[in-house]
Amino acid sequence: MLTVDHFADFFNEVHGGAASSGSRRDPFPWQTALLRRVVDDGWPDGIDVPTGLGKTSVLDMAVFAAALGVRDARRRVFYVVDRRLIVDEAYEHARRIAAALDQPTGGATRTVARRLRGEDDEVALDVTRMRGGVTWERTWLERPDRYAIVTGTVDQIGSRLLFRGYGVSDRARPIDAALVGTDSVIVIDEAHLAQAFVTTTQATFDLDSSPITRPPIVVTMSATTTVGRERNAGRSPVMHRISDDDERHQIAGERLTAGKRLHLVEVKTTKKAEDTVLPAAMAALADRLAPGRVVGVVTNTVARARSVFELLRDQHDAVLLTGRSRPVDRDCLLATYYPHISVDRDRSHQRPLIVVATQTVEVGANIDLDALITESAPLASLVQRLGRLNRVARSGHGHGTAVVVHGSATGQEDPVYGPARLATWQWLSNKTDPASYTPRLDPTQLAPWLDASPAALRRLTARLTADEQAALRGPTPYIPVVKRRHLDTWARTAPAPVPDQPIEPFLHGVTDDQPPIAVVWRHGLGPAHQWTDLVDEMPPVAEETLDLPVAAVRRWLLGIGPDPTASDLDNTATTPPTTDVTTGQPPRIPRVLRYQGRGDAQLIAPWKVRPGDTIVVPADVGGCDEYGWHPTSTAPVLDAADLALRRGRPVLRIGPTLVDAARRWGEHLAALAQQLIDHATADTGASAASPAAEPYLLVLKAMREHAPEGPLREVLSALLATRPRVILRTSPHQGSQPHLGVIAAQHDRLADDDTSMGSSTAARRVGLQPHQAAVAARARQFAEALGLPPRVIDSVARAALWHDEGKRDPRFQIMLWGGSRAAADIAEQPLAKSGIAPSDRAAFVRARTAAGYPDRMRHESLSARIAAARLTGDHDIHSDLVIHLVASHHGHARPLLPPVVDPRPTKVTVDDLGPFDTADTIDWQQPHRFSQLNDAYGRWGLALLETIVRLADIWCSARNETIEDKP
Secondary structure (H helix, E strand, O other), X not given: OOOHHHHHHHHHHXXXXXXXXXXXXXXXXXXXXXXXXXXXXXXXXXXXXXXXXXXXXXXXXHHHHHHHOOXXXXXXXXXXXXXXXXXXXXXXXXXXXXXXXXXXXOHHHHHHHHHHOOOOOOOXXXXXXXXXXXXXXXXXXXXXXXXXXXXXXXXXXXXXXXXXXXXXXXXXHHHHHHHHHOOEEEEEEOHHHOHHHHHHHHHHHHHOOOOOOOOOEEEEEEOOOOOOOOOOXXXXXXXXXXXXXXXXXXXXXXXXXXXXXXXXXXXXXXXXXXXXXXXXXXXXXXXXXXXXXXXXXEOOOHHHHHHXXXXXXXXXXXXXXXXXXXXXXXXXXXHHHHHHOEOOOOHHHOOOEEEEEOHHHHOOOOEOEOEEEEEOOOHHHHHHHHOXXXXXXXXXXXXXXXXXXXXXXXXXXXXXXXOHHHHHHHHHHOOOOOEEOOOOOOHHHOOOOEEOOHHHHHHHHHOOOHHHHHHHHOOOOOOOOOOHHHHHHHHOOEOOOOOOOOOHXXXXXXXXXXXXXXXXXXXOOOOHHHHHHHHHHOOOOHHHOEEEOHHHHHHHHHOOOOOOOOOOEOOOOOOOOOOOOOOOOOOOOOOEEEEXXXXXXXXXXXXXXXXXXXXXXXXXXXXXXXXXXXXXXXXXXXXXXXXXXOOOOOEEEOOHHHHHHHXXXXXXXXHHHHHHHHHHHHHHHOOOOOOOOHHHHXXXXXXXXXXXXXXXXXXXXXXXXXXXXXXXXXXXXXXXOOOOEEEEOOOOOOOOOOOHHHHHOOOOEEXXXXXXXXXXXXXXXXXXXXXXXXXXXXXXXXXXXXXXXXXXXXXXXXXXXXXXXXXXXXXOOOEEEEOOOOOOHHHHHHHHHHHOOOOOOOHHHXXXXXXXXXXXXXXXXXXXXXXXXXXXXXXXXXEOOOOOOOOOOOEEEEOOOEEXXXXXXXXXXXXXXXXXXXXXXXXXXXXXXXXXXXXXXXXXXXXXXXXXXXX
16 A cells, blocks of 8 residues: 655655665655645645755655545646756656656555556656647647646746647647646746746636536745745645754755855946956956866856857856757757766766856756856845755865856846846845955955855845845736636637737736747758748757747847847847838848648748747758857758657658768768768669668667767667658659658657648558547546546547548548549448558648548538437437537637538438538537537536547557557
8 A cells, every 4th residue: 555654765766776776865854744745735835945955856746646646636747937948857857757657666666657557558657848849749648647747838838728839739729728727736936937827827727617627736836935825815825844854854954054155246337338348257257266166157148148158168168058049959068068067976076167057057957066156136046046056065165156246237127137136236235245346356265255055045035024025026017817708718729719818918927028939940941932841841849949039039030130138037028010120231031931830831021920939940041059049150050850859759861961960979970870861862763762771770770879978869769769761752852852861760659630631641541430439439448537427428438439420521531542432432431541641741632632622621510410410319428518529629619610611512421310411511509519518617627528539539540549459
């Protein structure tokens, strides 16, 4: 029997050493106490624990509580940080938990894994990192009954919660909303940065409740400021804090009192000169502290970090880490440098290193600095930055040295932090005297200092009055009140209302902040008219995107110059108007590609980019280097698509982009990549579209052997772990030909269910009845695992059983038979899947044209009418729910299906129901039905029921699963 007393064993099996080594890692007292609180009384409103004491372990407690099955346990955990992260420690922490459950090393992890793993599911715990951009695999959770940990930002998780997921198609949004907004714990780290999101989330679920599923629980965390809110009138927030047991604990106590000396240095400058003077001063101080130390230099803007780095890189071993970099670039840098800055590094062979960074290292980075140079900032930010200094009390210098640098020209209107920056500097100046900067200033000899250990800072800040706290935190933007009409508007996803209700004020308050733009660089795009086709061949994924403020992107594209105020806070500044801007010179590029998914892209003028866009630009326009955003650079940008892991399903293009990517790790790897091109050239000459894979696999194995740790090695390992397929072009591409073919992972993958092509193609032909029977069985399994009421389970299963009935249209059947009328006529049974390769868009278009099936016609319309006819007199299920689930099983009908007029209507005869006229395509009762069902099941509850049917359909389609095949 699993009990709370087993948590220590579970924690050690996940994070400790091997059992044979005798080493053991037990949780801190506050961690065990929190789990007992969750079990006995439920989650607290907030967790107030100093940095360095393992707040991320809240994930372990959430997983263990789920295995215990206590009242406040939830199926999905969302870990939210309102920040661009360079090191996502929460994600890595979650992966360690998942790995321990996948291969248990002891009784506790074995029991937890058994309790979490669903029926015939190989995965006990799924882990996902939500980043910006379009994904190849946009369905980030395969099963609604699977336990999961998801990390992400307020924009990524908040937009999905409110049915307006950034970078998510209209038809996919209900799935994301359901998975975030039901049966979840939403943990918001450094919640003082995300008060609007905290307020909106709690208010939303006070207004919307579902009788069929458990609502989300919102938990705030902070190491600096207690963020509370009243859930019930007259009740103060319940906070969980450290206790005397933690202060007496050997390891926790050492971290709480770790030596940190804080010095203040003021730099005399003018507003005009500070962008030059301040970086020079910070670089000089870092230079003095560098011998024998790992020194961190933290700035408030990306531009200032770049300036400091450029001053230091030629004289020191230095690295630039900002959140404004592509994940694959960050992973490359971290593979090289993180072992030298992490808390677990080998200090016996310490090498001097200067880490120049932005506020991105404040959260999620489990790094340990010997010295810190930081720009002045609000108190909460400084406390977080100080948390990276002598983090685990192992400094070889006795104490960590911290220098806060403040420009004399800093005023109340700081572009990043507002008045809180100056207020904090003035408050600190009253605690210890600032030194005046001179080029000869030696930071190791500064005399006045302030004790900045976590325990000392907590004592110091505990004496602050409420007004002082507010001043040091800065003004809180106005947070609009969520109304039921807002929820009704957001629930309408297809079609969405015009004009729509913006969600940004509810995520960040009423400010000028806007969601970022995700920028993707691609090599060999050629003329603009062929960009869409080339990008569709290998759609962008989050690993290769760079999230940037709208203003920064527009200024760069229009040639206005870099934005000096862009930071790594997860928001943006006021943007120029969405009209042409006269700069006296032509834009850097006349067109960009706005991309939302296969078949959904358009060329637009650069001034028409808008918040939340994913745009693709040619690699030769510059703007990015190995360290990230570099708007003044005109050097070609590395096309990073081949370095993307794509959730374990990588694809390598056989062409110059792979050679360039491999060259990052040396000429030998580049030469091996060139061998792949040589093989493909020979096979193409022999007209082999699917050549023997063995010669290519030998090269891939050699590349893996020589590749160091990092993205390339991970991609090669993932590719070789599958049955890779080599697919070469059978004919020259019209225009440019950036690659000869691809090497793709070969195993089950989720299908695209929100396009006609994605919902009807598969690796082999699948009969209609076997497919629908399998989907019905899967949907019932998912619904039962989620504990839904019996009548709802039966309704969900019935909808799944009839969801594709509209494919009985003779024209649809001809399309599924590749456009062959004769094959369709003699078929023994109707098809659900065509056998056309999902990637062969041209073949699908040819089949649809030959069949005469109207463009944009939705088979769901006929399916819903057939379902309604079959439901007559059946009172054991909820008829309106079944009809809606059938109509919405590809994301439409929320509240209307596309109003397509059939130009050549036909009669479809179904069993003993008689004929159905395809001219009747619009169900005018659907909006009312949708509204009534939202009232009955809750907006997120109804979306969950849709999700069960849709993910069951996707699951069976990806695996070609029929009822005969079903385990």
